[in-house]
Amino acid sequence: MRTYERYWWWVKEKKQMALVLFMIVTLMLQLQMKGCVGCLETERMGLLQLKSYLKNGFEVEEEGMMKSWSHDDPSSDCCHWKRVKCSDATGGHVVHLSLNGLIPVNYEFKDQSLNLSLLHSFPQLQSLDFAFSHFSDLFDPINGHKSFQKLEKLRTLDFYYNRLNNSVFTFLSEARSLRTLNVSHNLLDGVFPPNVSIMTKLKTLDLSYNELSDASQIKGKSSSRNDTCGVAVLKDMPMLQELDLSDNRFTDLDRLGVLLPSSLHVLNLAKNQLSSIPKGYLEICALMNLRELNLRSNALTNLPYCLGNLSSIRTLDLSENQMNGDLSSFVSDLPSTLEYLSLFDNDFNGSFWFSSLANHTRLTVFKLSSNLGMIQAQAESSWLPPFQLKILKLKNFNLGSTIPSFLAHQHDLRFIHISYSQLKGPFPGWLVQNNTRLEAIRLNNNFLGVFNISYNDLSGEIPFKAHLMTFDEKSYRGNPHLCGRPTNKSCNLERASVSNRAKEEEEGDGVIDMVWFYWTCGAVYISTWLALFAFLCIDSRWSSEWFYHVDLVVHHLQRFKDGCN
Template sequence: MLQDDTSPISTVNSNKSLVVLDLSWNRLSSVPMWIFDLHGLVSLDLSLNHLEGPIPDYFGNMSFLKVVDLGWNSLNSSVPNSLYSLNHLQFLGLTENNFQGEISNAIGNLSSLNHLDLSENQLQGKVPASLGDLCKLKEMDLSYNRIDQDISEILQSLSKCSLESLELLSMADNQLSGHLTHKLGQFKNLASLVLARNNISGPIPLSIGELSSLKVFDVSENQLNGTLSPNFGKLANLETLDIGQNQLNGVVSETHFSNLTKLSMLSASGNMLRFEPNSNWIPPFHCEIIQLSHWHLGPKFPHWLKFQKKLIALDLSHAGIADDVPTWFLNLSTQFQILNLSSNQLTGGIPYLKVGNMVDLSSNRFSGPLPRLLSNQFSNQLPVRFYSLSKNLFSGSLFEFVCNSSVPSIFVLHIDTNLLSGEIPDCWNRWKELGILNLGNNNLTGRIPSSLGGTRLRMLNLRNNSMFGELPSTLQNCMGLVILDLSENYFSGRIPAWIGDKLSILMVLSLRSNNFVGHIPHQICALQSLQILDLGHNDISGAIPKCLRNLTAMAIKEKQSEIYYNWISYKYNMNIHGILMSASLVLKGREDLYSTTLGLVTSIDLSANSFTGQIPKEVGTLIGLLSLNLSGNILTGNIPDIIGNMELMESLDLSMNRLHGGIPSSFTNLNFLNHFNVSYNNLTGQIPTATQLQSFDNSSFMGNHLCGPPVSKSCSTEGVPTDATKNGESSGRSKVNGFYVSTVVGFVMGFWGVVAPLFFIRSWRHAYYGKLEHIGNKVYVFWATKCI
C-alpha cells in the first residue's frame, strides 16, 4: 500500500511504457508528482484515497489518457482546467470531492467522452450548452449538486448530438425546475432517467411511451401533476418505476401496466391516484417492491396482489381499504421484509402474517383480543425485526403474545394506542434483542415487570396507562436507553438515583403526571446527553438543583436534526440505515409527537410540583434551551436576570409562583419567544418595552402589579415609582410614604363607612345588635341539640 510520495522515482524511470496505473484504495494524501511524468499513461485511478486539493493542474502533459478516476477524495476546489484538454478521454470520474463552482464550458472539448460522473459535489449554476457537443456521451451523472436550471434547457442541449448515444441521465437532488417536454421521447436508447428530489412540475409527457429501452424511471419527490400517462404500458423493458411523492391524480387503468412484464419495483406513494382494475385482472409483472400509499385501492382488498409471489416490500397504507385481510394474502409469501397496511379500515381479527422483518398495521380498525400472530410454523423463518400494531382497537391481555415461546426474536414492538388491558407479563427474558417497546396509550395496569431489565432497550414508552408502583431497579441494566417515557400513570416513590448513574446516554426522560415525591436526585445532572427533562405534575419538593447547569446537551446551541441509532443492519437494500426515534412532548401547553425534529428540541418542565426556594441562576447557562416551564410551584425571589441570555428560548412559563420584583430588562434579548407566561406572581414595575413581550396577551401578565403595554395599567408618576431594571424595587421613601398614606386612608374609610353610621343612626344600631343576637341564638340551639 503506497503512502504519499514514497515510491522511488527509479521505479517510474524503469516503467516508461506504463499505460495503466491503479493507486485506488491507498492512503495518499496528495497526488505524487512523478505521475505527471508518465506521458504515455492511458488509465489513471486515484479514487478512494485521502487526497486534498487543489490538485496539480498538469493533466495537459498526459494527452493519451482515456480513463481518469479521482472519485471519493477531498479535493475541495474547482475542477482542474487541464482535464478539459484531454480529447482522448472516455471516462471522467470526479464523484464526491466537494468540487465547487460551475461546470466549465470547455467540457465540450472532451469529444471522446462517454462516461461523465460529477455527482455528490457542490457544483452550481447551469449545465453548459457545450455538453451538447459530446456526441459519444452514454452516461452522465450530475446528481447531488446545486445545479439550478430548467430541465427542458438541459434536454435541449443534450438533444443536439447525443440523442442516439445517451443511455443514462441522472440529475437527482439538484434544484431543477421547469417541465419535462416532448423531447424526452427522442432519446431512443435511454435506459435510466433519474430526476428525483427536484422542483420539476407539470405532467409526464405522452412521449414517455417512446422510450422503448427505458429500464429505470425515477422522478420521485418533485411537483409533477396531471394524470398518469397510459403510454407507460408500452415500456416493455421497464424494471423500476418510481413516481412517488408528487401531485399526480386521476384514474389508473390496466392499460398503464399492459406490457410491463419486467417490472420489479412499483413505487408511487404520496399521490392521489385511483386504481380500479377488473376483479379478474392478472398483472403481467411480479414485483419485489410495491408502494402505493395514499392511492385509492378500496374498499375491497386488492385481489390482483394474489399473483405477486416475489414481494419483499408492500405499502398499502392510507389506501381506503375497508375489508377483511383475505386468506390468500396470508399465504402469499414468506419473504416479506416490509409490510405496511396502516391507516385503512381493515376489519376482523389480526391475521397470521408470514413476515420476515417488518409488519406495520397501524391506524386500522382491527377488533378482538390480541391473537398469536406468529406460530411454530414460522419459527424457522427470518426473525421479525419490526412489528407494529399501532392505532387499532386490540383488546385483552398481552400474556399470550409476550409469553408465547413460538414468537421469534423481535427488535421493535409497537402496540401503542389500542385497548389492551391487564398487567404487562413478566416474560421478557427471552426477548434479548428487543430494542424498542412502545405500549403507550392503552389501559394497562400493574407494575413494570422486572424482566424488562434483561433486554437491550433503546426506547421504553408506557405513556398514558394506569400502571403503578415504584420503578424496578432492574431497568438500570438497560444502559442503552435513549428514550424513557413513563408519563401519565400512577408510578410513585422517589425518582431513582440510578437513572443518572446508569442510563448515561439518555436523551429523553419523561416522568410527567405521576405520583413521584422527594427531591430531584443530583445524579440526574450527570446526564450530559439529556435534551428533554419532564417531571411536571408530580409532588416533587425541595429546591431546583443548581447542578442542572451540567446538562451540557442543553447548554449548546448546535443540535442534531435526527436521533438515530445504527445497531441493526438490513438486507435487500431497503434504504433503511437506522431507527428513527420519536416521543410525545408537552410544549407550550400542547402535546405533539416529535420524530424527525426530536433532536432539535431541548426542554425542562418542572411544573405543578412543590419546588421551593429561588430559581437558580445556573439555569441561565443552558443557552440551548428552547422551553422552560417552572409554573405551579412555590418559588420565591426575583427572576434571574441571566435568563435573558437564553436567546433561543421559545417558551417560558413562570406563572403561579411567588416571585417578586420586576421582569428583567435582559428579556429584550428573547427574540424567539412565542409562548410567555408570568401570571399570578407578585411582580411589580414596568414591562420592558420594545421587545417580544408586547406581542403577548394581557393574560400572560395578570395577577401581578405590572404596568405598561400590553397590560391596561399605565406607568404614571402618581403611582408607586418602580425601576424594571432593578427588579421593580422602589426607593425607601416611596415605600414609607405609601405605607402611611394607605394606613390613614384605610382608617378613615373604615371608621366613617361602618362605625360612624352605627353611632349616629339609631335604626342601624338596633338592626346591627338584633342581627348579632339572632346569630348567637342559632349557634346556641345548634350546640344544644348536636353536642349535648
C-alpha cells in the same frame, strides 16, 4: 568488432530503445485516457439545450438553475458539472442526471410539459431524477409515446411530486428496461393503469399518494371479483418485488390480493380505505416471498388466519386500524418469523399475556395500544422471553402498577415508551442499568413517585418541566454528559464539546485514510512498473516478440520519415 559482437550490441541497443519507447507510450496513453474519458461534445450540447428548455419553460433566472452548466467555457468538462455523473466504463457517457428540486418553492403552479426528445442526447443514461419539478405531462414531437425506447439503458426513473396524470403511462410503459419507477405524489386517479403490465422488468414500483382506486369506487362499474380491471395487470409482472400503493383510495383488499404477483417482497397499502376481509379470503397468503406488509391507517377489523403461513415475513404493521377480538390468540397465530410487529391504536380490549409472543424468537420491535379503554396485562413472573427487544411501545395498558417482569431479561433496549399504564411507585432504575444502549425512555401519564438514574453514563438535555422539576441533582449524578438546570451545566457548552470531539475524530480518521490511500497507490504503481520492466528484460519468447514488433514499428516510422524528406 566481430560480427556476432556487433549483432548483440545492436540487440542490446534495440532493447534499451524499446524500453524507453514503452515507457513513453505508456505515459502518453495514461495522460490520453484521462483526457478522453470525459465529457462528449454531443452530450455537453445536449445538457445545455436541456438547461435552456427548463430555464425558459419555468422562467427561472440563470443564477437559480444549474449554474455550473456554462456556455462560456467550451473546454468545460460536463462530467464535472453538478447534477451530472459520467462513467468511464461507458466511455465517458452521461449515466445519471439529478434534476430534482430545480423549481423554487414559491413557484406559481402552471401546466408545464417535459420534452422527452431532449433526453435522447444521452444514449447511456441509466438514472433520471425529475422529482419536485411540477411537470403536468410528457411529449416528444419526433418519436411520440415511444420516446423512452431510445433510452435502452435507463434503469431508474423518478417523477416524485409532480403533476402528472394517467396519460403519463402511455409514455412510461415504453421504458421496457426500467427496474425502478417512482410516480408518487402526482395526480393519478381511477383504476390501475393497465399498460403498466408491459414493464415486465420492474422490481420497484411506487404509486403512493395518488387517487387510485378499485372498480367498486368508479361509477357505473360492478364491484364483483370477476371484473378484469385495476390491479389485475400486476399479476403479469414476475420480477416485481416492492410495491407501494399507500395513500390511495383502494377499498377492496380481496380484489387486490388475488391479483398481486407472488414475487413481491414488500407491499405497502397504508392509508387507504380498506375495511374487513371477506370470509374465506386466502389470496394474500399465497405471497410466500413477502417480507414486509404495511396495512397501517385503514379500517381493517380482522386478518385471515392463514397469515401465519407466510414463512418469509419480517415486518407487519397493523397500527391505526379497528382490529378487535382475542388479542393473545391473534398474536400467537401470527408468523413466528416476525421482527417488527405494530398493533398500536386498534380496538383490542380484554386481557393480554406477554407469553403469547413466545414463538416470536426474532422479535425486536413490539407496539400495542387500544382505543377502547385499557388492555389488562396478566401477571407472568416466571416467563422468560426468547427474544431481545430494541423498541417497546405500550399505551392504555394496565400493567398492575409495575413494569412487566419479562423486561428484566431484556438487555438491548434502545427505546421504551409506556404511557397511560397506571404505573406507580419508584422509577425502575434497573431498566437503565440493564440496557446500556438505551437512547430514550418515556413513562408519561403514570404515577411514579421516585426517580433516580444516577451513575449510568447517560447523555443529552434533561427536560426540566412538569414532574421532573421535583427531582434534584442527586437523581442525575454520575452522568457526566447530562446537561440542563438540575445539573447546573449548560447544554450549549456540552453540545460544543461533543461537536468538537466529533470533528477532531472525523478529521483524524480522514488523514489516516488518505495517508494509507496514497501509500497504497504508490506501492501498486511502482510494483506494476517493476514487474513490466523485469518481464521485458528476461530473454524469453514473449520479450523477443515484443522487441521484434517494436523494432518493426520503428523501422516503418523511419521509412515514412525518409519518404517525407
